[in-house]
Amino acid sequence: MAVITTVEQIGEFVGETVTIRGWLYNKRSSGKIRFLQIRDGTGTIQAVVVKKEVSPIAFAASDTLTQESSLEVTGTVRADSRAPGGYELMVRNIEVIQVAEDFPITPKEHGPAFLLDNRHLWLRSAKQHAILRIRSHVIQAAREYLNREGFILFDAPILTPTACEGTSTLFETDYFYGERAYLSQSGQLYAEAGAMAFGKVYTLGPTFRAEKSKTRRHLTEFWMLEPEVAYAELKDILSLAEQLVSHLVLSVLTHRTEELRVLERDESKLKSIVPPFPRITYDEALDILRQQGVSHEWGNDFGTAEDTLISQQFDCPVMITHYPLTAKAFYMKTAPDNPDVALCVDVLAPDGYGEIIGGSQREDDYQTLLKKLEAHKLPREPFEWYLDLRRYGTVPHSGFGLGIERTVAWICGIRHLREAIPFPRMLQRIYP
RNA sequence: UCCCCGGUAGCUCAGCUGGUAGAGCGGGUGGCUGUUAACCACUUAGUCGGCGGUUCGAGUCCGUCCCGGGGAGCCA
CATH class of the missing domain: 2.40.50.140 (Nucleic acid-binding proteins)
Incomplete structure (x- = not known):
């Protein structure tokens, strides 16, 4: 034998x-x-x-x-x-x-619709194989890094009683006895409870957005890694974000060279991803846009075109902080020295891959958080437990969410998010 | 929800100002001792997205609906 x-x-x-x-x-x-x-x-x-x-x-x-x-x-x-x-x-x-029947996917070219209809078979081809091995490695390396830094895995629920952020559209489903449940669009609020219990936690799981987004940067179901740290301020998670992202890139460069070669990824661009990442404020980003001949009204979040223009100025992911409060979620803490901006960060990947991280220092004062809920016209009852976190030993804390598919797509250098997950869920597609 | 592009053989596509459908790949048969998306020869292959209209005649023109792709907004 x-x-x-x-x-x-x-x-x-x-x-x-x-x-x-x-x-x-x-x-x-x-x-x-x-x-x-x-x-x-x-x-x-x-x-x-x-x-x-x-x-x-x-x-x-x-x-x-x-x-x-x-x-x-x-x-x-x-x-x-x-x-x-x-x-x-x-x-x-x-x-x-x-002896297999005629295989639909031949070694020649195919269109995206056909390939997506045959996703269960497309997974066997060399390029898809390489992408998904890198995805697996990215997740493994992220967990490895966070575990080493003293984080514990803290799984957030997927069925939730209400919106986490209250803005995005939610997938709704029946629960028992006439109750409604919603698929989670973020594990963050639960991670905050975890951080108050364990200090440093992270969630890793699927999240769902029922937005009618129809672009290559969006999926209706995607995976998010969300570290949350007690006693951490904005600057602390900026540092965590750049350390984590550069670790992921270096680890893929070290352990998945064959896959990067199959994908014909320009490795020199990945090799330049080393801390510290550039840090600019929203106002400084506006200056950059102005220099590029783009006027953008203060108070609005950046769109795709703006994100791309700004990220093109840097080789590394760029960390943009201090966005106007009006453009951001209710739970973010207001900057102590400027009542109009939030202690938050968006990390934009280079080459127009867009936002891979969104994070912030959280509002830790009970009364202020209550006012923010009201200002965002959110009901109080579903957030009572969340408010409790500010009543029983509140501390400054911060965290962020890293989009797995966007990170994988960027590292792989692929155009479309749909190839960065085994079975993509999109506006017009839920099969297979 | 809005804007652009598309739907012709199993797949990728061509098909001009309207005249009754064509190439590569795949499948099949045969050939070749070192191939690299192998090659060569022969062969197979169609409700031209649906419905309606214009016309002697529609894949082609018009209307409408369906499906898909890309983008905007929103976001990771």
Whole structure:
């Protein structure tokens, strides 16, 4: 019995006979020789079937194989510069598990609608594979970093009794006995309760926005990482944000080089992502816009065009702080030296990838928070528990939300968010 | 909700001022001992998004509806 291994590990078995279990990615044939590109989930390897070196049954089997047929191949590992990947398998035997029906996704071009209809199969192609491995790594690296910094994972509920921020549109569903429930659009308020209990916490989970957004920067269901820290002021989470983001980038650069190569990502741009990130205020951002010939009224949040213009001035993600209160959520703390601006930050990724982080120092005074709720015309009852946090040992605290898909899309250098999550949920699409 | 673009073979697309549908890929058959989205030959392949209208005649023109893509607003 040959040892069963993976393509990823194949380099350790040069000269030995191993078995790879996988699927046929592509096939080329030429007379008495067959080249099988086999993928096993960890990578792709070329298996060479030479007629005189395998049984007639095995050779005939190699001819019946269609794209994505499942098979076990046993052969000798050989380093060969002619093979993509550097190693190839000289086949001794082929065990066909299933001859697949005609696979819809061929090695040629396809349109986005077709690919999205076949997302469950599209996931097998090299580029999608690379993106999703990087996504997995980004999440792993984020958790690794936060755990090391003393954070604990604090899961927020997905079914909630009301809006967290009260602004965005919510997905509504029936709860029991005529009650309504809403899918969470942020775990933040719950994370604040966690921070008061544990000091440093983070939530990581799906969030839902029923906005009729129809752009490549939006999904209706997306994942968010939300650290929340007790006794932290705005400057503390600015530092946390730049440390976290640069750690994610460095970790992908170090551990996912093959995937970045598949994606043809310009790595030099990622290598320049090192702290400290530029920090500017909203007012300074307005100055930049003015220099670019764009006038923007004070008090309005920036739109996509403004975000892009500002981020283009920097190689690193830029941290914009002190937005007008009018443009931001009710829970943000007002700057002590300026009653019109919030102690908040938006982090814009370079190259027009947009906002990857939104955060703030939270309002920690009971009476002030109450007034802010009223000013935003939000009902008091659903927020009683949240107000309690300001009645029982309130402290300054801050946190932010990092959009996983936007971060992954930026690191991967892909145009559209839909490829940064296994099964994207969008305005016009919930299948498959 | 608004603005732009699109819907023709399984897939990607071409199809001119209206004259009855075509290429590559995929599938099938055959050939080739080192292929790299292999190649060569032959072959298969259609309710031209739906409905209605104009016309001798509509993939093509008009109306309308459906579906998809991109963008705005909103946001991560």
